[in-house]
Amino acid sequence: MTRTFPERFLFGAATAAYQIEGAAFEEGRTASIWDAFARVPGAVINADNGDVACDHYHRYPQDVALMKELGLQTYRFSTSWSRVRPDGGAVNAKGVDFYKRLVDELLDNDIVPWLTLYHWDMPQALEEKGGWTNRDTVDRFVEYAGTMHDALGDRVHYWTTLNEPWCSSFLSYTAGVHAPGRMDVGDGMLAAHHLLLSHGRTVQELRRRDESLELGITLNLTVADPADADAPVDIDAARRIDGQFNRWFLDPIFRGVYPDDVIRDFRKVDSDAVARWEQAVQPGDLDAISTPLDALGVNYYHGEMLSGTAPAEEAPGGDAPTERATASPFPSTDGIHWVERGLPRTAMDWEVQPEGLTRLLQRVWDDYAGGIPLYVTENGAAYDDVREGDTVPDSERRTFLVEHVKAVADAIDAGVDVRGYFYWSLLDNYEWAWGYEKRFGIVRVEYDTQERTVKDSGREYARIIAARAV
Template sequence: MIKFPDDFLWGAAASAPQTEGHSLLNGKSATTWDKWFEMNPEKFNQDQGPKDTSNTYEMYPEDVENMKKIGMNSYRTSISWARLLPDGKTLNTEAVTFYRSYFQDMLNHGIEPIINLFHFDMPWWLMEKGGWENRESVTDFAYYAKIAFEQFGDLIHKWTTFNEPIVHIECGYLLGFHYPAIVDMKKAIQVGYHTLMAHVLAVQEFRKSQVKGKIGIILNVLPAYSRSDNPEDLQAKKNSDLLNTRSFLDPAVLGMIPDDLVTLLKDNQLLPVVESGDKKLIHENTVDFIGINYYQPTRVQAPVNPNYPAKMPDDLYVPYDWPDKKINPYRGWEIYPQALYDIAIMMRDQYKNIPWYVSENGMGVADEARFKNNQGMIEDNYRIDFIKEHLEQLHKGMEAGSNCFGYHMWTFVDCWSWLNGYRNRYGFYSVDLDNDFKRTVKKSGLWFKQMTGQNGF
């Protein structure tokens, strides 16, 4: 039997914009998602926008009860910046009441809240000033973090600053998947740098607040896998690692931006504008732990005819289609559990064996109603197998000495997923959008309860 430590965190992850609903109610101001849906609803799956999502704002007491029913002892979600500070300055007291009640309810049920500050939901008032392109965003975010620590620091003892910062950089400024849908690598690098400095100043505010607890950041990091060992492919792997993994992981844990990354950006005329004192701030404000979101590996090879200087990431590396891959056809993502072992060893050997946890892992599947049994339960055996395979590799890494303290699935109840809406479902509980958001446990939820009850399988 595979057994995990007695104090291991078993749970799930979600975000405010993907679950709360009430997106323009109860004092909350608009985010880029609210505005984009207003401007271009046709971009969103089946016109499913951010208005209601999973209605957690009203249904959190039932959700917390359901968390307990399937053996969760922890849950990571986020605070909505636009709900807490609708204009960036004025505290929304109704938001404070909601979040305090929600977090206290978790604590009352023996569920530890891990609270994140930013999950792709840029307030519109800040977007109008340029969003993360504007250096003002750094101090605006630090102020928001300060207020959050003041209002909830007595309840929350594990904080994170950002979820997957690479995603809002890449999707918003390189690929066109998130607002403002700009395709400009120079701007993307500047947005990335301001995001990093916002994280750093939030950590500084946490240290100054002297609230009890620890602070980290959630990153979608993993070592890239190269097509071959030839020098060109290995250079592509190095470039991918520098931009996608080490750009945030090195400063967060080691307190420094990699010299090789600076050289790569300089050689390609992509260096961001920085301020004096930034280097010292990065060095002095490292994290206590790391969350790692893992869904699929990064496989790369050398580009055939790259531009120089680079205009886009595919001038530095391009995807490699591994012929032996196993695919989740609904997302088009490769399923490769072995990467969790590689991540564990990377964290052990390259990042001081800092405490870390799997902050997201999951399998999105479309049309899950196909798998309902006669009692109306979705028999998602594929999700159970997915979890087992990944936990086996994680356990192997922990046995080798990697300092992992938890495993969180994406997600607890089916949630809204940006432009994809509810196309793919990930939850331990299904959500019936046509029946007052009714929650129904899936087979994976019952399996999770059994597994967490014996702390292994």
Template sequence: MNFSFSRSDFPADFQFGTATSAYQIEGHAFGGAGETHWDSFAATPGNVAKAENGARACDHYHRWEEDLDLVAGGNFDVYRFSTSWARVMPDGMNINPEGLDFYDRLVDGLLERGLKPAATLYHWELPSALADLGGWRNRDVARWFGDFTAAIMGRIGDRVWSAAPINEPWCVSWLSHFLGAHAPGLRDIRATARAMHHVMLAHGTATQVMRELGMSNLGAVCNLEYAQPADQSAEAGRVARTYDAIYNRFFLSGIFKGEYPEEVIEGLGDHLPEGWQDDMALISQPVDWCGLNYYTRKLIAPAPGPWPGLAEVDGPLPKTEMGWEIFPDGLYHFLTMVARDFTGDTPLFVTENGMAAPDRLENGAVQDDDRIAYVDAHVAALRRALAEGVPVKGYYVWSLMDNFEWALGYDKRFGLVHVDFDSLERRPKASYHALSAALARS
């Protein structure tokens, strides 16, 4: 099975990439990295499938050259990676030279292969020493994050092609402090409100630090999930708008408009830190691009109980191995909506899109036609937006390789490359080979 598109179908400056994150692939037990709140979350019974953790992961720390060869062999332009705060600063404050050296080698290795390094500073591994001080609930986290930004980008910022402070603020705050599904595993509305605002404050602080270092091509990366009412009732419509405000518009509005949606203030306003409005100028300083991570839609229905008074309802569409509905029209919706309502002419990138599939290794190969079909349909949705004048400048597949899928352990495979988690052997799947062919330069 092949893709219906090729590189020649896109503008000459359109960037194709693939993405990973530090804790999911590097092996956090290596290189002097410090303990993170994900290590303690994973060590708590019941939090992670099979009690698995990121101690070894894919051992990218030692195998990075092989992995960068895979990026280059896939004919990608960009490699989006993240840096680990706890690798660079094991206690959140003091520098580990080995950590800086690792990312130095990684960036140089990308440039040697003709690849553009796209750095994300934070993809969820908060140093435990800072979690002990309240983590994202503590306003000081923005200052601590600024210090980390200065340390890592003071070393590699002169060579990265693009940079963004925080991957998926919704996951860092709501998923982790309200739903309790990710570290630190809280279910507390006051902690949630403070984490949501402090994540935004840290974004602004890090952006300011990088500007002061003379860096450019700085962006913001938000995960977006299409919220559709479960039925035609007015109440279902209301809670779907509330879900959309929490998940999507809170972070976009903060960064691009310097305000938070009224639907969220209704529920969180009493719990936000005093004087939060005074931070909006720092939070909403200009960025050079906006990244959209998109995977699925959710059907939303009213539910009893306090705000937000909603629940997810199982939908009828085909689903990935994550149980997520496959809904490419949602990507078209967000590209057009974000450009219309928030970013205007600012370039947009699809910084993550992909699927967990029921991959079967047979005779040393994985024929993942379902992943090819998923990516193909979403690229078609992107091309619709592009044809209508939306300034989409790139598309990155999640993920380069199978990895530690957070609370789901190693069972859910998103990779273009199959990883045997015993031998750590890498085997490119059919989707990798098909993409390499589609992206080949004539």
């Protein structure tokens, strides 16, 4: 059955500054936390860094031409705080000018620019003053946001404050997996709060400047299912993951409160950390964090099935579950086990679960959105594809793309106001702690020559966009 999309629905692709730009220390840009973290022995596979990445800083006209060739209606990119306000200080005109040129190139090619202010590349100088555990960083972020609006507010309508604050707090300050590599429960909680506060205050500032802007935040969310829907321990395992991954961010943004059950979970693990966090949440903070939005970005890659006990011999459906050795950045996951479901897996070892995207969009719409539109701001898969002549036959990614676009159509049919889909990523790129080993792009990049080749998945996406149907 052919599924068609509303006329206002936007098809796009997404990238992030540190992952593609390169030019790490050119024209005034100084070190970000990722420049520093990537140089810590053992932090990144093969000790890779983003110094060159996809050289997008010098090749952006070629990359925009590829977007035009694919028929992209919109392009989601992030601006580099370290390029725009190096070390968190004065404005760097040359850095700002790069984004002016990029936006002009997009508009000249009828591609809608979608700007994300923070995709994890805080200036290292600010991290050395405490980073996101320091409340002063909130003020520095609002200043940076104002700089970008001064430069691009007349040409950019869609603004996202933060990308995936879960990653830049718990994954970065508690698990130590991402920059800056800290491993402290309290630091993760403080970082999460200050990230959310910077979001709320930035929304207030940008709305004060221009009420016509469409302002939002992007959250990476999951579908947490109990292995046995009738087993209290499995239900509680799913509750804990949903609470720490989803509700810790959704509740303060949409309800102006942090979830009590997750606070209790944290307190059982580290009561001192909770005490530090409680002192950091000042009067008025949650009012700012819950400033009404115009849109919510949802990033989805996979769901998860969870058990609260060691796996039994037989799963509820008769299949033998397998406990996965999954490191978790959450401080209250003792006794939780990730259960195999026999689903296909990507090169990241993530399950492929398109129907989870439909359920997630429905849940967010019903429980939180309150009528504001949703956008799937990231959805994609890494596979070990290989170039063959002038083509890259990546049938697994092509299937992943098609099935997830269908899942979005299912959500729209169910009454969810989903207004856009951004594939992650436009280009193969620097994939954080995995370096250059994981390829997510619908365009292949040969890192030694910077040659670009549209993959079969990219051609399929172009057909979907042209037909506005899948």
